[in-house]
Amino acid sequence: MLVERYAPLILSIPRRYGFRAAQADDVFADVCLALVRALPGLRDPQALPQWLIRTTSRATWEAARKAKVQPPDDLPPLTGAAPPEEMMSRLEDEQLVRDALAVLPERCRKLLTLLYFRAPTPSYDDVAREMGMPRGSLGPTRSRCLDRLRRHLEPKLERDVSTGGKRPPRS
Amino acid sequence: MAGTHVSFATLFDHLAGSERAQVSRHLQDCPACAARAERVVSILAAGRRALRAPRPSRKTLARALRIFREHRSASQPSILQLVLDSLLRPAPALRTAAAATPTRFLRYEGVATVELQVTPVRGRVELRGQVTPPDFAAEALLVSGTKKRRGKVAADGTFLWRAVPHGQVEIHIGTVRITGLDL
Numbered sequence: 001m002l003v004e005r006y007a008p009l010i011l012s013i014p015r016r017y018g019f020r021a022a023q024a025d026d027v028f029a030d031v032c033l034a035l036v037r038a039l040p041g042l043r044d045p046q047a048l049p050q051w052l053i054r055t056t057s058r059a060t061w062e063a064a065r066k067a068k069v070q071p072p073d074d075l076p077p078l079t080g081a082a083p084p085e086e087m088m089s090r091l092e093d094e095q096l097v098r099d100a101l102a103v104l105p106e107r108c109r110k111l112l113t114l115l116y117f118r119a120p121t122p123s124y125d126d127v128a129r130e131m132g133m134p135r136g137s138l139g140p141t142r143s144r145c146l147d148r149l150r151r152h153l154e155p156k157l158e159r160d161v162s163t164g165g166k167r168p169p170r171s
Numbered sequence: 172m173a174g175t176h177v178s179f180a181t182l183f184d185h186l187a188g189s190e191r192a193q194v195s196r197h198l199q200d201c202p203a204c205a206a207r208a209e210r211v212v213s214i215l216a217a218g219r220r221a222l223r224a225p226r227p228s229r230k231t232l233a234r235a236l237r238i239f240r241e242h243r244s245a246s247q248p249s250i251l252q253l254v255l256d257s258l259l260r261p262a263p264a265l266r267t268a269a270a271a272t273p274t275r276f277l278r279y280e281g282v283a284t285v286e287l288q289v290t291p292v293r294g295r296v297e298l299r300g301q302v303t304p305p306d307f308a309a310e311a312l313l314v315s316g317t318k319k320r321r322g323k324v325a326a327d328g329t330f331l332w333r334a335v336p337h338g339q340v341e342i343h344i345g346t347v348r349i350t351g352l353d354l
Contacts, residue, residue, distance in 0.1 A: 003235045007227035015225050025231045032235045093217035094224065101218075103353050105337065116183060117218040143180060148353055150179040151339070157210045 003032060005102070006052055009095050013056045017064060017071045017078065030059045049095045050088070057083040100152035107131075108145035115142060177204045182211045283307045283347050289354060295334045296354045300342070302328045308345035315340045 010031050014024040034055050042048060061078040064071065071077065076084040083091075097117075101109050114127045128135040177185070177197055185194035186208060198205045227235075288299045302308065305328030313320040313332050316339075322330040324344070335354060342349040 003232065003239070004227070007232070007235075008221065008224040011227060011231075012224040021225070021228075024225070025228075025234065028227070028231060029234055029238060032238045036239055089213075090217065090220070093213055094221040097214060097218040098221050105353070113218075113222065116215060117222050119219055146180045146183060151351065152353070153214065154179060157207065157214065 005099075006049070006095070008098065009049065009091060010052060010056045012094070013053070013091070014060045014063065016075060017060055018069050019060070019063070023063065023067060023069070027056065027059045027063050030063075031056050034059070049092055053088055053091050054082050057087075096153065096156060100149055103152060104145065104148055107141075108148055111138070111141060112145050112149060176201065177207070179207075179211070182208050183215070186211050186215055283345065285342070285344060285347060285349060287342070287349075287352075292334070295336055298332045298335050298340075298342075298354070300330050302330070302344050302347075304328070307347075312343040313340055314343065 007028065010028050011024050014027040015021075019027065031052065035052070038051070038055075042051065057078055058080055061080055063069070064078065076087060082088070101112065104112070111127070111131055114122055114130060122130070124135055124138060128138055131138070133141070177194055181194060182204070198208055284303045286301050286303075290297045290299070298313070300311070302311070302324060305324070305326060307324075307328070309324055311322045311324055311330045313322060313335065315336065320332055320335075322332055324330045330344075337354050340352045340354055342352065
């Protein structure tokens with residue numbers, strides 16, 4: 001369950017840094033091993049994504065050195081230390097959305113994904129067809145689903161906004 | 172629109188492409204809404220990136236499961252045991268499509284770990300759980316709006332509620348509060 005939930009987060013880091021699928025799988029395995037060993041000491045569930053990002057970044061950096069993988073020019077270089085703040089924020093936001101969508105009912109998840117997270121955004125007629133529902137029902141359903149998503153995202157968003165975009169210090 | 176803040180839903184629609192003109196005018200005059208809009212933009216972009224992220228293959232997940240099995244340790248009985256038990260069940264990616272696919276959650280709160288399994292059954296849900304350590308509480312409480320349902324925690328820490336209506340619920344087990352569960 002933990003592995004399923006965080007696998008996209010973990011795999012996305014080495015893949016972004018130019019690793020092929022098999023190489024990214026090796027990094028994923030390294031991080032799973034580190035997680036097994038660290039789990040008994042991890043007491044704050046909120047801190048787990050940050051821990052995984054840091055651990056995966058370090059594992060990616062080590063693997064890149066050994067395999068001489070050249071990272072893309074548009075990404076900040078990885079080091080053995082914590083990844084750059086901007087990258088941490090982007091990865092945390094991605095996980096925030098994944099987690100929020102994951103707890104929604106399947107119908108809401110599918111509708112919001114079609115309306116807001118798929119590029120290019122399909123037309124309302126295409127969304128209605130894909131959802132198997134009348135076009136006129138999309139609006140009310142969308143509002144209910146968006147409200148559910150808001151309840152999951154808003155506490156975090158409001159906290160970020162109230163701190164002027166500055167996130168709390170990382171543990 | 173002046174004088175009131177822009178709702179989350181309106182911001183989503185605006186920033187995703189519709190209702191643009193009307194909201195744009197308001198954002199120019201409302202720093203609070205502009206700050207929220209900036210966060211919504213980053214969330215929308217993050218969502219699009221998140222959906223492009225690679226999914227683990229069956230082989231990758233199976234390898235991870237082996238790692239967890241091989242490093243199972245008798246000296247780490249509570250949290251790790253539950254994590255392993257969760258992992259050792261067939262993962263969605265390894266499962267054949269089922270009509271009523273259960274969703275699982277694991278919450279560890281320092282003093283206790285609670286695993287929940289939510290299964291849709293005939294328009295409602297069945298909520299099964301297990302708390303570790305099993306003697307952490309004798310009773311669990313399901314709160315749905317103003318309604319409360321008590322559930323007995325068995326000797327092995329398991330508890331069960333059948334025919335729970337969809338919606339937001341909370342679960343209270345001893346000092347652990349699991350809030351914001353959206354069934």
